[in-house]
Amino acid sequence: MKGFILAGTTSGVGKTVATLAAIRALSKAGYTVQPAKAGPDFIDPSHHAAVAGQASRTLDPWLCGEEGMARNYYRGEGDLCVVEGMMGLYDGDTSTARIAESLDLPVVLVCDASAGMESVAASALGFQEYAAHAGIDIDVAGIVAQRAHGGRHEEGIREALPDSLSYFGRVPPTEELEIPERHLGLHMGGESPIDLAALDEAAAHLKGEKFAEVARAPPRPDPEEPRPATGKRIAVARDSAFCFRYPATIERLQERGEVVPFSPVRGDALPDCDGVYLPGGYPELHAAALADSPALETLAERASEGLPVFGECGGMMALSESLTTLEGNTYGMAGVLPADIEMHERYRALDHAELRAREDTLSARAGESLRGHEFHYSSAEVDPDARFAFNVERGTGIDGEHDGLTEYRTLGTYVHVHAESGAFDRFCEAL
Known part of the structure; x- marks a missing residue:
């Protein structure tokens, strides 16, 4: 092409x-x-x-x-x-x-x-x-x-x-x-x-x-090795609050499992699934709807039982204890991750980022590096005993030094990653 x-x-x-x-x-x-x-x-x-x-x-x-x-x-x-x-x-x-x-x-x-x-x-x-x-x-x-x-x-x-x-x-x-x-x-x-x-x-x-x-055609790359299907069902949030998804990410999840979309904003129930992916987006614009979402309530229960849940940026915000908007209104979120999120007038991070896994987690094995991107206007106040899955080697992350807030088998990051990073293969294989 x-x-x-x-x-x-x-x-x-x-x-x-x-x-x-x-x-x-x-x-x-x-x-x-x-x-x-x-x-x-x-x-x-x-x-x-x-x-x-x-x-x-x-x-x-x-x-x-x-x-x-x-x-x-x-x-x-x-x-x-x-x-x-x-x-x-x-x-x-x-x-x-x-x-x-x-x-x-x-x-x-x-x-x-x-x-x-x-x-x-x-x-x-x-x-x-x-x-x-x-x-x-x-x-x-x-x-x-x-x-x-x-x-x-x-x-x-x-x-x-x-x-x-x-x-x-x-x-x-x-x-x-x-x-x-x-x-x-x-x-x-x-x-x-x-x-x-x-x-x-x-x-x-x-x-x-x-x-x-x-127009010219770029040189063709070597073909990829096929990846085996896992047979797992992956629930993916898809609506105006969770709208930051790379096409290749969804393609990779569809290649490895069965993708089941749902909308927390519209009041959908959490589908029967083996894992959940919450992409980024604009949860701050839909905080009231998310606070009343039956999907987030069920998600909190399932996460405490060990269901793997991966949230990126806006997805992490929805997994937190609370979200405070620019207008000063605070809404309860899923309450899975020990953090309170607050929106700001100016952005808090904007750059390519690089993380290194401190331990095995849903998107990387211990010692592995992940490259991604962060751009957000919110900050996260985390509990003193919060556990992080990644050290930040480039970028801001959650607190300047760490990213990947983790609880049970739930992982929330400020950094977005692409399917080519291997993160979503690791996620599918962890289900």
């Missing part, structure tokens, strides 16, 4: 809208589009899925390793893969540029053209030439002019570009293309879907066939 990356000059330049418009332009040209996202994000991929009609793949060498990242790319299906970059093209130690180099994908640069013409071309040329300075072997093929008007404005940008940079079109400045934001980033795609009529209008100004012409 051929693909390309839409990378930004900076964060906030409009990569997500440009990506969605490119997906629509290619779809209207008759291509089946597989979306993907560079980096560990959950929110942008939800918008990709809403527009493309299929789940967005996660491409992050820290989470997956380079071989795992290539495997995840080729788990996608379609004629073309449209990858949205993260931050600015060269930002971070696992930057979009490094991902483009690893996968040998061409880069189309999304430039803010709202207040420039020749200067837009100068900036793009600088981004193209910086690759050699940074020692990164990538092909910056051209630009999308974000927030550019038509007529003389567009013509001036196009004429100023050197021959080495192609013009892939523009995204006009349209209020209907703005996606609402909140803590953790944009609203999810299912909550605030972008106006499709406005998106189609933007797509009409992009050159779909030019994207297709520049």
Whole structure:
């Protein structure tokens, strides 16, 4: 499957809208589009899925390793893969540029053209030439002019570009293309879907066939060894409170067992199961519903009986004793883990993270290292005798030094991990 990356000059330049418009332009040209996202994000991929009609793949060498990242790319299906970059093209130690180099994908640069013409071309040329300075072997093929008007404005940008940079079109400045934001980033795609009529209008100004012409196929990785099914039933929380799930994670759980979804927010009962996975999400926005959830009440009973339960970030918050919202309201949670959670105005952690297991646990064996990602606005006040499964080697974790709060056979972490880490294989084998 051929693909390309839409990378930004900076964060906030409009990569997500440009990506969605490119997906629509290619779809209207008759291509089946597989979306993907560079980096560990959950929110942008939800918008990709809403527009493309299929789940967005996660491409992050820290989470997956380079071989795992290539495997995840080729788990996608379609004629073309449209990858949205993260931050600015060269930002971070696992930057979009490094991902483009690893996968040998061409880069189309999304430039803010709202207040420039020749200067837009100068900036793009600088981004193209910086690759050699940074020692990164990538092909910056051209630009999308974000927030550019038509007529003389567009013509001036196009004429100023050197021959080495192609013009892939523009995204006009349209209020209907703005996606609402909140803590953790944009609203999810299912909550605030972008106006499709406005998106189609933007797509009409992009050159779909030019994207297709520049796309390349990454080298194929070696095939994986098949993993045996366990025959176990795994209950997975899935609703607006538990919406941060990598597609590869659910695929891995389905490969190893039978996945049974349930919604604590809607009042579902906990299904009959051999283990429970609570993904991250926004439990703070649904704290009242979770406090009354029969599933969490049953989960507390089953956890005390030894049922394996794995909660990541928002899942850990729901497993705690209590959750205090920004408004100062405190709600009782499942009460499995000895911690009280409090929300804050500013984020408390944002980075790739690395954990090392202090003991055998649901997601790793003693001494094993797990790489993941953390991004949360809450803090956890834990009991003095709380037990932790991991030492933090990079990142913040729960208290700056430890992560993986554990009780019975329940594990709660602030760090999200990907299926390529092996954590979910370990979880399935522990059931």
